[in-house]
Amino acid sequence: MSRAAKGSWKCLDCKSYVACTKGDLAELLKHFEEKMNEGMRQALRSEIGEQVKRLETKITSIETSLLALESKHDVVQRQLDDISRDLSERKGMGLVERVDKLELDIAAIRSSTPGSGTLSPSGFQLETIMSEMKERQRRANNLIFHDVPESTAESMAARINDEIAYLNNGLAKLNVDLQDMVVKTSRIGKPDPSKVRPLLVTMRDSSAVSRVLSSNRKANPRVLSVTSDNTPAQHKYMAELRLTLREKQDRGETDITIKYVSGVPTIVPSATHPSTSGGTKTLNQGLGQS
Template structure:
């Protein structure tokens, strides 16, 4: 027969002791008066499910342990999320800075491409101009013909807007005499250029003089032509097709450069050749204006303009 000892009083418990309590958890035997906690009642089910104080405390500890573990796990997970969030935020900031830098680089590249396109267009125009020059002198025969044609045309003056009549010679001489008295004696011939139009617009009238000096004098004094008698009439020099094409290409180049930001540019004649040059940035001093050398240069410049049709040309 097994003898049990009460953990509270350390005395033996008789097997026949009806007041003893047996822990349903650890199977420990207790005197009824020594047991703690005391059962709520003496019902058989209560007595059978009774547990000693040690086992009750152990159950409470076990019950609270999972909650503490879950809380610790949750805290650890949140800490990991915080570290991950900080890492991702740092990477996002780095990527944002990189994207911003790339955007600036792209903007610079776009600006560079625009500049390159502009420079490319300028080069195309210059190459076209050079090709035209080369093609104009590629054949000695063509060059010789061009020179002779220019020399021959120096005696001509082109009248624009002069009304067509049955006697163009009379109208041309009347126009010339209004510019320089008795200059009609130097007129050799007149000729209408192109086919006759049906819209009433007068064709160009070529007036040929006996010398290029007379033609130059008429162009030089064209401003003295009376406005009332010859309204809408203009005079210009007789350029060859090559001269006209070169001047047209030069005007396109000037327009393109002006549209792309270049300012203070104009076309001036140097040695009878039109060129794009910058406008003077400051006025000349009185000494420069009154010097003989300056006066000679101005006269030569005016002659160059007259020979190449820069004066009194209408805007088309």
């Protein structure tokens, strides 16, 4: 088609020239902008939605962590309250009794040399006393748990984990949290299929030992069968004290019992109640549980 023909071409229907007007361009641009804006809005909405979901997940995680921290805070607060009560009860109590006992010990040592008013030169009893003090100090961080099932796991690590899990279950009932407080565990005696060996547990410090024993004493009934790690001398003293108690009761002194006075088992009247001034604490029927 020639240039002249192209220039004179008309639409057969309307007999008018076909031309693109400014209005058509404006409408086209407007439609294009609307499509672009809608696409951008959808992309932004999608991105914002993803960000909101991620934020909600993080918030949920933070809330869970806060709840766990609050729970641990409650446990720590209860432990601090128990320690504070124990310190308040023990502060200044039993000093007279302890001084009296020291005076009796010194008198006994002096009496080892007839007619002497000074300490025995041999020093045998002094060495015995010092040795006993060191042994008690060595055992101060120990607890002995009875009736803890012996694990049948093959590895020692697995057996220890089983035993710790069993103890933690019992301690949880006492609201005592000893996480990371256990230093080591070991069984006392040789393996015997007919009985369960006692479990010796060494704690990081003696305060953990006190928390376990104190919380278990307050439970009724007792949750755990646990004792302190007493020395042979302490066991001997307790056996003699039980014998003395039985002899007194046989003679008609029925209103007496054995209680801890400032940490020392002592025969006292049954009517004696715990007090902050005397430091008196009832010894259990088993008489071996601290």
